[in-house]
Amino acid sequence: MEKILQVKDLHVSFSTYGGEVKAVRGVTFDLHKGETLAIVGESGCGKSVTSQTIMRLIPEPPGRITGGEIIFKNKDVIKLKEPELRKIRGANISMIFQDPITALNPTITIGEQIMEGIRQHKKITREEAKQKAIEMLMLVGIPNPEIRLKQYPHQFSGGMRQRIVIAMALVCEPDVLIADEPTTALDVTIQAQILELFREIQKKTEVSIILITHDLGVVAQVADRIAVMYAGKIVELGTRREIFYKPKHPYTKGLLQSVPRLDMEKGDLIPIPGTPPDLFSPPVGCAFAARCPYVMEVCDRVYPFKTYISTQHHVDCWLQDDRAKRLVSTY
Ligand code: SF4
Numbered sequence: 001m002e003k004i005l006q007v008k009d010l011h012v013s014f015s016t017y018g019g020e021v022k023a024v025r026g027v028t029f030d031l032h033k034g035e036t037l038a039i040v041g042e043s044g045c046g047k048s049v050t051s052q053t054i055m056r057l058i059p060e061p062p063g064r065i066t067g068g069e070i071i072f073k074n075k076d077v078i079k080l081k082e083p084e085l086r087k088i089r090g091a092n093i094s095m096i097f098q099d100p101i102t103a104l105n106p107t108i109t110i111g112e113q114i115m116e117g118i119r120q121h122k123k124i125t126r127e128e129a130k131q132k133a134i135e136m137l138m139l140v141g142i143p144n145p146e147i148r149l150k151q152y153p154h155q156f157s158g159g160m161r162q163r164i165v166i167a168m169a170l171v172c173e174p175d176v177l178i179a180d181e182p183t184t185a186l187d188v189t190i191q192a193q194i195l196e197l198f199r200e201i202q203k204k205t206e207v208s209i210i211l212i213t214h215d216l217g218v219v220a221q222v223a224d225r226i227a228v229m230y231a232g233k234i235v236e237l238g239t240r241r242e243i244f245y246k247p248k249h250p251y252t253k254g255l256l257q258s259v260p261r262l263d264m265e266k267g268d269l270i271p272i273p274g275t276p277p278d279l280f281s282p283p284v285g286c287a288f289a290a291r292c293p294y295v296m297e298v299c300d301r302v303y304p305f306k307t308y309i310s311t312q313h314h315v316d317c318w319l320q321d322d323r324a325k326r327l328v329s330t331y
């Protein structure tokens with residue numbers, strides 16, 4: 001499968017008064033053409049920082065990319081200067097956020113906002129931009145686009161506003177769309193419609209999507225592959241089937257158990273006890289050790305190697321690695 005984006009051993013830190021927070025600690029993944037890769041994990045696990053770093057949107061300083069590469073169209077995004085980054089943002093890689101209200105300017109018609117997005121990157125006439133805006137509104141399922149173009153954000157419902165934000169993100173036909181909790185602010189019915197919209201758009205445009213979410217229900221609906229992040233690292237990555245039906249990492253299993261299902265009684269929800277480690281001085285060994293019901297001696301001392309379960313499925317956990325026993329006696 002064609003790789004559209006490669007993130008290799010990415011490290012990102014933030015300096016704070018309390019010291020340096022190591023928010024992303026060696027993240028590696030590929031994004032294929034036309035797929036949806038979901039990055040899941042609890043808040044603070046580094047999933048948003050990872051995605052914002054891909055677009056170089058973290059404020060530097062206090063943020064700092066301390067290692068790794070982000071390869072997009074044979075270039076390392078980390079080495080690019082601001083003018084080159086501006087060309088990529090929106091045109092090649094675009095991003096949508098949780099809150100559709102802040103993404104839209106309340107004082108400008110949505111037509112003008114969508115058209116501005118195109119004209120920043122493409123030399124086209126006003127009339128061509130308008131046609132494109134109409135086409136985009138149709139793509140995201142907004143009826144009567146010619147009339148709607150002249151309206152302001154407050155004239156749309158929350159779900160419609162998120163559709164407009166998606167239209168704006170897609171107007172330059174980007175290769176990659178990063179969606180950070182795109183449905184969290186919406187109610188469940190609208191959420192399902194927006195997720196369905198992502199699927200339809202992907203079929204039509206072959207855009208590759210990175211979906212950042214803490215909600216495994218969302219992931220189950222749209223992800224082709226799933227990366228599970230914990231304390232700044234991807235601890236497990238696999239196809240949706242592999243992660244949902246054959247999870248290997250105790251943290252992934254814990255996350256799946258904490259998802260409410262329709263067949264569950266209220267109160268059946270099992271949260272994972274404990275909290276993630278402090279990322280000022282992350283543990284040398286497995287960061288999940290303090291919360292893991294299967295923890296072994298080696299886990300605290302040495303970070304587990306990446307073990308491949310299948311060609312697409314890998315996990316960082318000593319339980320899956322035969323070398324664990326040998327290492328216990330060596331260390
Ligand atoms: Fe648990 Fe050890 Fe696996 Fe970490 S490496 S998840 S502590 S068994």
Ligand code: MG
Nearest residue numbers: 043044047048
């Ligand atoms: Mg976040």
